[in-house]
Amino acid sequence: MQQQLLGESEAMEVLRKRISQVAHTPLPVLLSGETGTGKEVAARTVHDKSGRSGPFVPVDCAALSQSLVETELFGHERGAFTGAHQRREGLVYAARGGTFFLDEVGELPMETQTRLLRLLEQGTYRPVGDRTERSSDIRVVAASWRDLRQRVAEGAFREDLYHRLTIVELRLPALRERVGDIELLFEHFLEESCRGSRHPPELEPDVRVHLRRWPWPGNVRELRNVASFVAAMTPGGRVRMEDLPPALLRRPPEVADTAIPVGLSSTEVRIDLPYIEARRLFLDDFQQRYVEAILEAHDGNVSAAARSAGMDRRSIQRIMKRARMSAHNGSRPPS
Numbered sequence: 001m002q003q004q005l006l007g008e009s010e011a012m013e014v015l016r017k018r019i020s021q022v023a024h025t026p027l028p029v030l031l032s033g034e035t036g037t038g039k040e041v042a043a044r045t046v047h048d049k050s051g052r053s054g055p056f057v058p059v060d061c062a063a064l065s066q067s068l069v070e071t072e073l074f075g076h077e078r079g080a081f082t083g084a085h086q087r088r089e090g091l092v093y094a095a096r097g098g099t100f101f102l103d104e105v106g107e108l109p110m111e112t113q114t115r116l117l118r119l120l121e122q123g124t125y126r127p128v129g130d131r132t133e134r135s136s137d138i139r140v141v142a143a144s145w146r147d148l149r150q151r152v153a154e155g156a157f158r159e160d161l162y163h164r165l166t167i168v169e170l171r172l173p174a175l176r177e178r179v180g181d182i183e184l185l186f187e188h189f190l191e192e193s194c195r196g197s198r199h200p201p202e203l204e205p206d207v208r209v210h211l212r213r214w215p216w217p218g219n220v221r222e223l224r225n226v227a228s229f230v231a232a233m234t235p236g237g238r239v240r241m242e243d244l245p246p247a248l249l250r251r252p253p254e255v256a257d258t259a260i261p262v263g264l265s266s267t268e269v270r271i272d273l274p275y276i277e278a279r280r281l282f283l284d285d286f287q288q289r290y291v292e293a294i295l296e297a298h299d300g301n302v303s304a305a306a307r308s309a310g311m312d313r314r315s316i317q318r319i320m321k322r323a324r325m326s327a328h329n330g331s332r333p334p335s
C-alpha cells in the first residue's frame with residue numbers, strides 16, 4: 001500500500017492541505033526539506049491526488065552520471081553517439097500522462113536544466129541527436145535537499161528554472177520542528193514492524209521523553225529505523241531505555257545548519273517560509289527562550305518563575321513541554 005504522509009502537527013496538516021490544493025493543477029511542485037522528512041512520500045501523494053492516469057516515474061538526478069543524464073531523461077536517436085545502435089526512449093517518455101519526479105534536481109548539469117526548462121515552459125523536448133520536437137504531457141515534481149537559491153548564487157543552477165520550479169514550493173518540516181508527532185510516528189512504525197506477529201511493546205515514560213528530545217537528524221527515516229530495531233530487539237511488552245539503539249543514547253549529534261535549533265538561539269527571520277509559519281516559528285523560539293531564562297533565574301521553580309513573569313504556571317509547563325530542551329546544556333523539562 002502507498003505510504004501515507006502521517007502526522008497530526010499543524011505543520012503536517014498545512015502540508016497535506018496544500019498538496020490537495022495543488023495536486024490537480026498542472027503546476028510544477030518543488031519539495032524541499034532535510035533528508036528523511038518525506039519528500040518522496042509527498043511526491044507520490046501529489047501524484048496519487050492528481051488524478052493523472054499515467055505512471056509516477058521517479059529519477060534520482062544525483063545518481064545519474066553527467067554523461068548519461070541527458071539520454072536517460074530525454075532518450076536518444078539511433079546513432080546519436082558512439083554505441084547508440086538503437087533509438088531509445090527516455091524517462092520523460094515513460095512518464096507521459098503521469099508524474100515525473102526529479103529527486104535532487106539541484107544536481108542536474110546545466111545543459112539538462114535547459115532542456116528541463118523547455119519542457120516545463122513549452123511542454124516539448126528533443127531526444128539527444130533528434131531534431132524533431134516532441135510534445136509531452138507530464139507533470140513535474142522536483143525535490144532538493146540542497147538550497148536551490150544557493151545553487152543559483154553559485155552559478156550551478158539556472159535562475160529561470162529556479163523561478164519556474166518554485167511557483168509552488170512545499171517545505172517538509174524536520175521532525176524536531178514537530179515534536180508532537182514523534183510518539184505517534186514511533187508507535188505507528190512499531191506496530192508496522194510487529195504486524196501480524198504480536199502486540200507492539202509499550203513505551204516507558206523515560207523512553208517517550210528521550211524520543212521527544214532526540215534531534216532526529218535523519219528525521220522520519222531515522223525514526224522508522226529505530227522503531228524497527230526496537231521491535232526486533234525488545235522481547236518483552238515494554239520498551240525501556242536500554243532497548244534503544246546505543247547510538248541514540250550517546251550525545252545528540254549537531255543538526256544540519258538548515259535546521260531551526262528549537263529552544264536554542266534561532267531568531268533569524270525565515271523569509272523562505274510563508275509569513276504565518278515564519279511568525280509561528282519565531283514566536284515559539286522566543287517563548288521557549290524566555291521560559292528557559294526565567295526558569296533558570298528562579299532555579300527551575302515553576303511557581304516562582306510564573307509569578308515573576310506574570311504568567312500562568314500551566315502556560316509555562318506547556319511551553320516547556322513543547323520545547324525540546326537541549327540535551328547538551330542539561331536542562332530538563334519539569335515533570
Ligand SMILES: Nc1ncnc2c1ncn2[C@@H]1O[C@H](COP(=O)(O)OP(=O)(O)OP(=O)(O)O)[C@@H](O)[C@H]1O
Nearest residue numbers: 003004005006034035036037038039040041220221
Ligand atoms: N510524514 C511521513 N509519514 C510516514 N512516513 C514517512 C513520513 N515522512 C517520511 N516517512 C518515511 O521515512 C522514510 C524516508 O522518507 P522519504 O524517502 O520520502 O524521505 P526524503 O525526504 O525523500 O529523504 P532524502 O532526502 O534522504 O531522499 C520512508 O520510509 C518514508 O516512508
Ligand SMILES: [Mg+2]
Nearest residue numbers: 039040103143
Ligand atoms: Mg528522497
